[in-house]
Amino acid sequence: MSASEPGTTARPEAGGPGPAAGPAEPPRPPAFRGHPYLLILAVLAGLYLVRLWRTEGLAEENLFNTWLFMSCLVVGFWFVFGVAGQFAFSQAAFAGLGAYTAAWMTGNDHPFELAVVVAVLVCVAVALVFALLVRRAEHLYFAIATLGLSEVLLLVFRSWEGFTGGGELTNIAPISLFGWEVSGPDRDQRAFWLFLGLLGLLLALATALQRSPVVREAIAVRDKPLVAASAGLPGVRIRATFLALGSGIAGLTGAFLVHWRGSVTTEQFGVDLGLAVFLMLILGGMHSKYGPLLGAWFYVYVEHGLRDSSDYLEFLEDGPLHGVYTFSENLDQYWPILYGSVLVVVMIALPDGLVGIGSRLAHRLTGAGGDARSTGPLARLGLTGLGDVAARLRRGRAAAPAPAPDRPGPPGAAAPAGPDTTTPATTDTTTPATADTSAAGPADEAAAGASARAEPAGVSSPPAGPGSESLAAAGGPAGSPPAKGEGGGSAVQERAPAPAGAVLTARSIGVSFGGVRAVDAVDLTVGRGEVLGLIGPNGSGKSTLLNAMTGVVPAEGTLEVAGAPVPLGKPPRVRRAGLGRTYQTPQTFTALTCIENVLLGVPDRRRMGIVAGAVARPLVLADERRRWAAAQAALERVGLPDHAERPAAGLSHRDQRLLELARALVGEPKVVLLDEPSAGLNATETEELCALLTGLRAEGLSLLVVDHKIDFITELCDRVVVLELGRVIAEGDPHGIWSDQRVVDVYLGVPPEPADADAVDVEAVP
Amino acid sequence: MDDAMLEIRGASVSYGAVRAVSDLDLTVGAGEVVAVLGANGAGKTTTLRAITALVPYAGSIRFDGDEVSAVGTEELARRGLIHVPEGRHIFGSLSVHENLLMGLPARAGRTGGYTVDDVYDLFPPLVALRNRSGWALSGGEQQMVAVGRALVAAPRLLLLDEPSLGLAPIVVAAVYRALREVAKTTPMLVVEQNTGAVLDLCDRGVVLADGRQVVEGTAAELGGRRDLLDSYLGQRVLDEAEA
């Protein structure tokens, strides 16, 4: 990257050799501020007090320990589903795998400590192999595959005599950690300490990872996998890592469980427990690491409470229900009805679980309009889940800022919204939600539906919608528009010479959706420091061409970036080669803060994994400081210097566009593809954007700009290519191109030829 | 206009903070063909989506005197308000013939209008494609199917969203020739960027910019095309190019 010219915006140097900007150490990234671990200690202390206060007798103590144990298991699942969004039913089966592995080890006279380690390793290994096998499975396929895996594991537990004794094992040695045994008269007391410690460790691990890059990347991969891939994130690896982490924790808790209980049966780890794990996480709140604690409390104690409520039910039987219904003797039989119903009700009415209620209350109490994720006392205690919750609440209600881009001519890329967009809306997080909820019933639902299915359309889903950005194949030569390169003299004819030292060279790019040839053998070059404009009417294939070059739609052709060939169809590769992009409908990650959005684009991927995030904190901090400085510099470069710690959810349209640009810039691209950057911006904002982009060009960056605004294109671009029906029909100087009759025609539409009756025969219509 | 089939009074549509349509007034009377023109993002598509109750709106939109949000998308179609969406949205897994038959649910017992055979007469190229899957069609073929599918529903008012989108001129000509035929019997509201084509079709038109109506006039009045081009291409257009 070339140094900034003296004339352009002063900014701290980001990508230079020195890691830090200036002598003063940059501030700690917010993820490294505050004392979230204090909250964990407080929670643990609270648990201890509750136990002192409420728990008497063996049964109660046992129940309390079960609660803690379940919490541990579900915290593991929180990593899998809550953070990485993976629909896995296998958590219970992995607990079983850990349990039987550890029991086999101790049964063969290995020490318990070793047994636990081996159990965890076995689970991690199986999870990794499984995750790699099903790496291409999404959503339902993944869910079903994990169900299948569970069945296979359960069958192994039942059938492999040598390993599991046919499923039923008794007389398993007690837990013994370096001489400290969970046995004898104060067995339950010790088990309590053990599980409390385990829970503390897991929560601390969760906190550490939330404060390292890995969780933010997992959230990005979860929420918008294609955009994340285009930003360079290794989606498969991240998903596999989190499945392995959660499964390893399941194995760990399973190993402790069997040695605590002293016996094990296969049924304990059946699908029922798998579902229960889901229930606990969802009921507690899947977006907070404390959710599992609440969900497990409900699961363990409400079932128990039901068992104890026979007096009340007898009253019902003698009174209002006399002769109508007799309750079952075993009241806990009713339990699954309750929790099944709760599952449905929670899904309908309470998508953020019990923690969600708490956080809404907290928001109301503190009156905090802002997002608790990164500011405020709650955040300093590490209640980062709350930010996610708030963001989800906003997203959940219909379609907040993203309008239905499903149909092109996007209403959202629409309408410079006048005064609305000029005032930064970032301080106000509640307005969009309320505005949406006030909207009418059925129509509201329609909007929600539209936006739900519209989500991937922003990056154009190939087979499903030939409608978006589709065009005529212009098949036979008969009906095709003027072939490129010939005909129609004028300014356009003097094609600007392809600049020497092309940064981007695309040859014969073609994309077909079903029978529609959306892009047809397009050649493009962008020179170093050049701004190439790409214009054409709606549906002429501009966005599809960008999607083809960045690898998110299948395409043919070849691509070279700075002379090196880049394979099509692999977004992270394209990104690493130096091709950044923005989207027609801004694609930001609303569950993250602004700077986290930008950090996703940082190419430096040192120590991004789970192990480093958990163990090598000082090193990660140093890396994060460097990345943070680069991201902050990128934010400053696009004119959002104060936005770092604001949630991306509340941004104005303009700021979302700038944020995307910052995410592209931080990757130190050689060329950035901008898809309608001025859409939705008013005149002033468009001029500011133009100035910003001109400044970037002055720094040596190349740009490929798709846009509709003639002033913007004329002022910004060195050269313009006109696309129509997926082909290049004209190319030239931005001032001259508008007087080309073909260009005027394609924009206004050529008036229909006088109709001779059968001008349209089968051959002529492609 | 007393016999207005569609009457829009002060309608606005917002997506979050972005206002896509502002305070729009528009009527379409029986037997009338009205064009809505404007640049990308001027709010044309959103207007149509509000008319068929696909997006919530403020203000009033009435079809046959009933507020459309109360009637609902599906029932509006059955009453004869047929919306051909932007990008055609052919059912990809259905054949051409089946796509045309999908006009029948909305016909809901109305007689007259086009039968499936009439549509094949109107678009002869479709005959040979009868059994081809929707997703294997070219853009022009898709547009014919989309218009044909709508005609089979015996529309009382036809809403067309950019029927020329992404089509080669010769295909646009064919589609519009068919639409002129249809317009003899069916009122229409046509959203279009292709001014040349649509002004030949419509009786009058309105031009939207930034979600507001900026120009209104008969087709002849709108024939002076330069200011239309201005409205398409940006704020201050072509001064350099013309110089």
Place this chain on the structure above:
Amino acid sequence: MVMEVALGGALGAPLGGSPAVLAVSSKFISLTAAGISQGAIVALAAVGFLLVYKATGVVNFAQGDLITLGAYLALWLTRDFDAPILAAYAGAIALMFLIGVVLERVAYAPLRGRSIHVVVIATLGAAIVIRTVIALWLGASPVALDSPARGHLWRVGGAAIPLQRIVIVVVTLLVVAGLTWLFGPTAFGRQVRALAADRETARLHGVRSARLSMVAFGLSAALAGLAGVLIGPANSSFDITLGFSVMLGGFAAAILGGFGSLTGVVIGGFLIGLVEQLFGGYVLRDYRGAYPFLLMILVIALRPQGLLSGRAAHERL
């Protein structure tokens, strides 16, 4: 909870834990017959949830428990009302239709437009509720359902095949043929496919989406009922887990077939039955219940679009 009942259990045993030494060919024949009938069962379970999937894009994880419920409803009608067995079957299937409609209203309609995760979890909740209601109402201990074909055997080449299995195969093929017709040239099928392909555009053409999705859920539950009354008697006894493992096999079959095509799922079902019985009959018998799922995971790994289908089946995923 015991999960081994249906797939690997009563049906899976290739007719004869009898110590009699079977000729190689008769073992092969009986294994093949067992595989085909098991495949038919799996396919019957799978077409039920495919129906809903095709109409609404939702995979109903409660389908297995609906199958169980169908069997128990028939049992209830024969036991408590002394209904003739075929009338009890018909009654159970009719009741199941209504239950499907209710399920759509209660657990699915309120969630339309929400993420796929949310809907799937709600159907899981419904599954748990259904299963528990059965247990409370008719008990969790094993029961047996009668059938006109019960006890009859069909002897071929030294192997004896229970008539019930043949009934299952025949009914499954008839059902699939019927569904293929229903989804093909009928107006209903066209509208359902249109709805699945492009919900909004279908609504713009007057397709009553809410009514169609209720009908689809109803039909799907009725199919589950049919599966229940056929599969129930094929086991010497069954309990409330009857449907669950059958449904798991159905999922595997659907994935093998490419999730969406009826023909694909039937072939997938037979493939699963045959792999489990034939392969499992000779190699590592104790683990043969795992073969369908290992095959499924392999297919997901190597050919996620399914063994048979081109592009169409994958459209919605």
